[in-house]
Each structure stands twice: as C-alpha cells, then as structure tokens.
Amino acid sequence: MGLLSDPNRRKALTSLLTRLNTPICVVCYLAGIAWFMGLAFEPFTLRTYMSENAMGSTMVEERFPAGERALATAREFAAHKRKVGGMPVEWLVKTMQARGLEVFTQSFTRTLPFPDENKERYMVRGTNIYGILRAPRAPRTEALVLSAPCSPDNSNNQAVGLLLGLAQYFRSKMFYVEFDCTSLSGFFSHHSGMDYTPLQGRAGSIQAALSLELSSDVITSLDLVLEGLNGQLPNLDLANLFHAFCQKIGVLCTIQGKLQRGDWDTAEGYTHAVQTMMLMVLKQASGRPWGDHGLFLRYHIEAASVRGINSFRQYKTDATTIGRLLEGMFRKLNNLLERLHQSYFFYLMPSLTHFVSIGYYMPAFGLLATILLLRALDLWVQLGTPAQVTEDGAVLFIFSYYKSFLSPSVLVPSFKPSMVISHLTGVALYTLPVLSQETAVEHFPVSETEAVVLTAIAIYTAGLALPHNTHRFISGEGTEQGWRVLKLVALLYLAVLLGCTALINFSLGFILAITLVPAAACVTPHMPKALTALAMVLLSPGCTLLYCVFIFQELQEAPVTLPEGWMLFLSVISQGILDHSLYGSLVYPLLALLIYPCWLLLWNILFWK
C-alpha cells in the first residue's frame, strides 16, 4: 500500500500490470487449472482423521445378530407391497408397533409445475411412516434418524427390513434416542407450499441422520453419498466414521462408486483420484440432493446416505454385517455430546482416506477470479487515460475515473439499458418456461416437459439476438468508451457473482469460472465477429452444462453418444427446474437470473457498434 501512495511507483506498477496484463492472465488461468488438477494428487492432500473426541476414542461393540430375520422381514414387506399395489402403510405401522416403537404417519402431496418424465409423476405424494424409539431416562431433547426411502417399485425392500431389524434390536438395549423413519422426501415439508398433515409425534432436535439404500440380500460394497441440496456437505467426521467402521468390520467401501487405489504414484492411480474428485465436483455443482439425506443438510443436520452395491465381485457381505456396521455407527453417534462440528464442512474427496480442505482448493478459484480483477484494472486504467491533463496522469486517475464514471452522459446510455434488458431476459428465462407450457403444448406436438425445456432453450437462444435490439435504446454516443465501461461493469459483476457462488458451492463457482472467465477476459468488439461469436456460444453457461453432462457420463464409465447426450441434457434441464420448485435448489435461478444475464452483457460487447 505504501507502494500505491507513492505516485511514481504506482505509475510503474500500473503500467507493469497494463503492459503484462495478457501474459499474467494466461499464467493465472493455467495455474488455476493446474492447481485444481493437483488437488487430486495424494501427496498434496491431507489424510482424513477423526476430529470429534466423543467418537474417536470411545469403544463400541457391534453385536447385531438378526440379519437373516431382517431379510425375512424384507421379503414379507415386498409381498405386502405387491398385494397392496403400493406402500403397505398399515402393515408397516403394525410391524413397527410390534417392535415396541411409537409409530406415526404423515402424508403429503405436492403438485409439480409440470410432469416429471424421469420418475413419471405429476403429483408428488406419499406417506412418511416413522417410529420413535424413546430412550430411557432421556428428556426428549435429541434424536438420531435412520431412514430408508420407499418407492412402490421393487427396490429398497432390504433396507426397510434391516431398519426394522435394527429397531427391534435397539429396543432391547438400553440405548439412547432413536428415531427411525421410513420416508419419501418431504419429511421436512414446511417449505414451498407442500400440503401435509401435521406431525403427531416428535423426538427432539435431530443430531445426525443416516439414510440406507439397500436393494439386494448380499452386497459387495457400500457406497457413501455425501452431496446434498445446493452442494451442501455433511461434516467430514461423518464420512470418517463410515470409513472407520468399514475398516473395522471389513466391508469394502467406496465413494462416488470408486474403490480406493493404493498406487497414487502411477498415472492410473492419479487418474483414478482425479476421476473420483471430478465426480464429486460435478455432483456438488449440480446442486441437487444425491440421496435422501440431502434434505436434512439444509436444516444443519449432519446426514449421509449409505448405498449397498451388488456387483460381480466374488466377496459378498451379508445383511448381518451391514446391520453391525450401522449399529456401530449409531452407537458412536449416540456417544456424541455435541453436534458434529469439529471437522470440516467444506471439502472435496479424491478418495475416502484423503480430503482437500477449503484452504487448499480455494486458491484454484482465486487464481481464476484474479483474471477478472486484472482485466478490470486494465480497463479502469484505459478509461482513466484520456481524461488525464497533467503529465502525472496516474496521480489523478482516481479523480478522472470518478469523473468519467459518474458523468451521466457516459453512464446512462452505455450500460444501463444492456444491464436491464439482459436481466429481463433472465427473468423471462426463469419464469416463462413454466408459465407458457400450456400455450406451447397447444401449438406444438410436444409433451409438457418437452415444452418447458424447449421453451427454456428457445428463450436462451433468443437472448443472443439482443445486442441488435439493445442499440435502438442507446443514442450512439461515446461508443469506444461505452463498451469499456460496460465491460468493466460486466467483469466486476461476474467476479462478485462467481466469488459468492464459490463460497457457497465451490464446485459450481469453479466450473462456471473455467468457461466464463476466458470469455469475459477476451471479448472486445474489435475481434472477428463470426469466430468470436462461435467461441462465446461455446463458452456460454448452457454449453457448459452440456459438457458437464458428457464429462459426467464419461467419468461414470457410461459414455453416451451425441443424441443420447442431448436427450440427457434436456432431462437435466427439466430436473433442474423441478428440483428448484420441489426442494428449493438454487442452481436454476442462479443460472437464469444472474449468470446468464451476465454472459449476455459480454455478448453485447462483442456486437457493440
């Protein structure tokens, strides 16, 4: 700062930054990407460790014996489900009561804005059945939740069976509060107009929750799912706990469906870690809950899903072992004196044993964000230069900047209309698809879902025609200065947007930054129009989403052809809109209302006349 108060040095510094602006930006970009890729390299990451004292050093024994009985219950449940042709609510209530639980039900319905073709439903309806196991001599202040999602199809029966088995077993022991629910998403439904019947029984403030998904009698491995709504993650200790018990009991455990490899120093080992981490980044960026646990996270309840996977591997694990694993985890959670808070809430996991904390991954984003600030500084200096009168231009550039910036003749015509118009387009993109679905269905031979998605794409594309229309509102004055001011505003706006996004959901911010930052840094009206326009479109948020779909499929080892990818892209858009209306996911409004208008500003600059 002393550097800046000395006019000569400041001049030297600004001239250096202006002269070397492009090389520095290129270096920053490459360094940002390289840093991010380096995060998956094992020596650069930290080993996970249990931070919570109450769970770390205490000993628990797992003695759950009744795996076979749990599977028998599961078969019985499946039979009842077939007989009723839906959820056998009454049977479940009776079975849970027989196991000594206080049982309550809660039904809910919610009409979606348009039919969900993936899950073939227009109305979300269901019944939560939950049994409360009261701990002896506890004042009903705390609770733990073990839940299993139930759907009318033939999946997850074993999870329900195991849940009931565990409930019975826990009941016979002098355990702590246990709160055992079988639910569809909608348990915490006091948001966004869900109709629901009031809860009858309550347990206390929920300390932690586990959601179990199990669809086969034996499994080869257990997969841990952490990503919740809006990219929220549970405390890392929950992942550590799961890993510790997998190690203790000897169950294969995975994250993102990937087993850990021991050979970090080989190329394959590194690629494997990168793939695992990239999957986590993509899942987190999507902002949707990847398991039933995702809805707990928004209420600051630490939760994770445990998913049983049955592959062709030889070694199988039976239900008793899974039961023992869950018992162990619950007994440890039961030992908690406080909520889980000791370990990290912001992290990425290249494997179950290693994690990247926020302090390690933020520089990658910081390097990308620096580019925006450097370009903004460059423009600022450029804008200031013509107003300089004295030879010591740098001394006065703050004042001259104010002058140029605050004078209404420059300010109003240059960027205000573009700003307003692009945001109105954003609002249209956010509201019209759902509002106009009926009109679209009347006039075109498409279903509602297709209508919504195609309207969204149409509005998105129509936004590209804006620059030509915007100019009608602008009295063509001060064009050269005008686009610079507009670009300066757009750069700072984008920097703030991405910065805030990255703080909440690093993955989303980083992915958007990778494509938007080069576009924002390079665009000027003086470039070859056709070529640059193509590049701009390829770097737009919509195309980023398309790439993500392909990369995600590639990483999941389920590559898709172009048409398939396109169909997937369409369904991802509809899912995004549905997630927003059903759970309150923020990705769709963020993209439609803020990121897309910001990109339109850049697009405006390209076609500046």
Add this chain to the structure above:
Amino acid sequence: WGISRLPALWLKLKRLSLVGRLRRGTEGKWPRLPDSCEEELLIRPLHSGDIYASFQFRTLWDTDFLHQGKKVSHYRLFPKSLGQVLSKFSVRELHISFTQGYWRTMQWGQPIVPSPPGAELWVWFHNTVADVDGNWKELTNVLSGIFCASLNFIDSTNTVQPSASFKPLGLGNATDHRFLRYATLPREIVCTENLTPWKKLLPCGSKAGLAVLMKSEKLFHSSFHSQAVHIRPVCKDWQCSSTAWELRQTLNVVFDLYTSGQGKKEWSLFKMFSRTLTEACPLASSSKVYVDVTDNPELFDLSPATSVLNTAVVLGDRRTYSVYDLTQKETFGQLRSLNLVLRWKGESDMLRPLLHAERYVAGFGLQTGEIHTLIYNNHPYRAFPVLLLDSVPWYLRLYIHTLTVTSKTRENKPSYIHYQPSKDRLRPHLLEMLVQLPPHSVTEVTVQFERALLKWTEYTPDPNHGFYVGSSVISALVPSVVAMDTNNTQERPLFSSFFPTKEESSYFVRVYTEPLLVNLPTPDFSMPYNVICLTCTVVAVGYGSFYNLLTRTFQVEEPSQPLAKRLANVIRRIRGVPLL
C-alpha cells in the same frame, strides 16, 4: 414422650428392634406422639406393558417452625436438616423434584406426582420475609448441599414468580406471588448421588420397610425416574384448629417392558427391585402396598391374591386397588417375604389422556425460530380452561407480538395474559396465559424468537450441544372420566348421581412439556486467534493505507526557484503585482 428425647445415636441403634415393640406395646398408655409417619407403595401396570411404581412417605409433625423466638431443636422422625432450613429461611411451602426422563403421557396416562425433566424447585416464603431474593439465593445453595445437586445454578436468570400457576398446596391463603419463587434446571442429571441424600431423609433410612427396595442399580435401569420432596403446612385435625407440618417424599419409577422384562410379560417385586419385602418400617404407623387392579382380570394375574380391596377416585378415574398391609404378619405368608407377581394376559391399546401437551422449536438457521406448544384436549364434549406457564431464558428474545393461540384453525384469545419481558443477563421471560381449550381439539400456541449472540465467556463448555429451555407447565382442572360416565349406577344409588359431585367432577392436573434444546449462534472457538491476527493485519495495513490514500491531497512539488527569481518575487509582493 421419653423416646423422642433420646439421643439420635441411641435411636439409630435401637430403632429396628426396640422402638417398634415399645410403640406397639404401649399405644394405650402414652399420649399420642406429636409426629408420625406412613409409607406406601403403589404399583400400577401401564397400558403400554410397562410398570409404574410410586413410593410415598409421609411424615407429619405438629410443631411450628416459624414461631418467633421458639427454636425447634428436638427432632425425632422429621429430618433435622430440612427442619432447620424451614425455620432459618421462613419457608412456608417447599417443593423440589429431581427427574431423569420424560413422563410419556400418551403411553402411560397421568402420573401421580407430575414433574418436569431435570430439577424443579418452587418455594412459598412466609409473608414476614423482607428480603425474599436473598433468602431464595441462600436457600438454593443450602438445598444444593443437602441434595447433592447443582441447585446453586439457580439465580435471577432462571427464577420467575408465576402469578397464577403455582398456588400453595398447603394451608394458608397466600395470593401475593411476591413470596413465590419458581425455577427449573432442565439440564440437571439425576443419579445415585441424589438418591442417597434423599433416602437419608426417610425415618427408617433404607434399612427397613419399603425403602429396602430402593437399590440404585435397579431404580436407574428404568425408563423414568423421579424423586421429590414436598413440605407444606396441613391441618392437624379435622377442625383445623392448629397446623402441622407435612413432609412428603415421593419416588416414581417406570420399568421398561422390553429391556428389563426381556419381552416376557411378567413382573415381580424381585424382578423390579431385586429385593422382596420382609417387614414394614417399625417407625411407620402405616405401611401398605397398593396394586392397581382396575383392569384385572382382563389384563393380568396377580399373586399372591388379597381380599382387601380399596376403591378411590384418582385423577378423575375410579380405580380399585388390592391392598397389602405390611404391618400384618399374614401378608408375608409362609416364606416370610412378600414378592408380588403380575402376569400379563392380554394386549391393550393406547390411552388417550384427556389433556396432554408437547412442544418443539420450528424453523432453521441460527437467527430466528418459533416455539410451538401443542395442547390437546381429548375430552369429547367438555371445554375447559388451562393455565400455561412458559419461562424462557433471556437469550431467546421472544417477539411477543407474534404470539398466536389457535384452536381448530381459529384464533383463541386467552382470557388472561401475564407477561414479564426479560432483561438481558438478569431475568427470563415469563408468560402465563389462561386459555380455554375447546372440546376434542388441539390448541397451538406459537411465538417467534430471535437467538441472541452471547458474550464468549457466557457459552457453556459444550456450546454446540445447545441450550436448554425449561418445560412449559400446564395446570388445569380436567373434567373427570367418572363424571362422564353417568350410566354407571351399579355401585352407587341413583339419587346420588344426578348432579356430578364437586370432588369427582373435575380434578387438578399439571402437565409438563418436554424441555427444548436450542442451538445458539456459536463462534468457532479455535478461531479468535486467527480472527484477531487477520483483523489486526487488515486494519493496520489495508485500512490505514487506503485511508491515507483517499484523504491525502497530492500536490506536485515545485522545484526550488533560483535566487534571482525569489528576490524578484519579494519585490513584486511589496509592489502588489502578481508574482512571477
């Protein structure tokens, strides 16, 4: 009379053998003793399959602790430690309870003696006391020592003076609630260290009588444990010409069917307490075991059977009890020990208690929240009023304008509201309301609050556990089940049952809701160091320079002028023409 003057040590030694014989043998000759004690155990099989055991010990003493100038120094049955407390602090009435667990009204029905989880203390002081707060402070500290509990944590921030909910239970028509203090410690954990001093207050200790059953390893292997001491002045005789002091010690335990009984539906005294009864407390004038057999024989078998039955209206319901008198030798039978055995036969469905309540915190995030209190009136056709008492610590700042009371989706205006706002770090919120509950309805009381950010020294050692808010207290006169049942004319003559009699038409119930656990905004306590370093650096380097940069005016420094020019300027200044 002579016995009461004997030293305490002698008493202790001889109590078991001699005293009992002496008393029983000489009842006719000696005048009635000024003090007496009774002991009682009630066993009630609960509908959920659990079993409820309630001990009551009552010591009566016609003396006057509060009499000026007369010091009571000779104690026989009444514990001296409590007697001294009563006279020193001019206590008129004292109620203290320690509870571990929450009474499940929905499954278990109404308890005989209700109590909230944790510790509860309420005291009426004599109206001659000048410094009530000072007495209260000292009293809590003394009781803390007597009962080995953290009652010394009671201070002005958790003490309230309810205006209507806690009326004296004993004699005297005290209405000035300035002499009442009420406090709860919801976080208090009750364990054997509290049980031992409680047992020492009993006339026979835990050596004889019903108290032998109180083995802590069994009492605390249960679903619910509550022990209490109630002291109040009562009438000495039916004319109420003078008062006597009553000390009532109660202990309530609920044993769990699944954990203790291994799922087998069979109970016995031995199974519950790992002891059987062999004798009565020799000092007690009455020693009885009651077993609630109202649902017998549909629900369970009781052995050994007894022919002595007692019918009483308890909590609005007519119950029948088998009575076992421990002072009679034949009660113990051949084996010289009494081991009651209950065998369950049938299933029973859930109860619907006429009044019950629950409470929870809604909302998420660490800024605001909403306390919901649900009060259920399950009476099919009678509305009745309840008094709701809420004492909320100051760090939850209630927005009292958001207080709503709704029943059956319509606003239900309380007919009486007493609200005392909190003062930060001084006193809690006190909210008392008289609400009319419509028949067969749920009344919901909601109030929003804001969570205060505490000073960093005010956090507990485990701040992420959350902060407790004590139970709400609901006091009500509930229309009784007996009054509902007007067709029941088998036992009573028709002429007696047209108008419901006052005693039976309604009964007093106090229902406690669960305490709340609320998370307050908690700083990361490892952070202060980092934060201090960071802010200092930012302020010193960043802010300082920026401030400098923005406020300093920059001027281009003129190179120094040659001598000739300066001279010329001096001359020009004198001449008054512009400088060069």
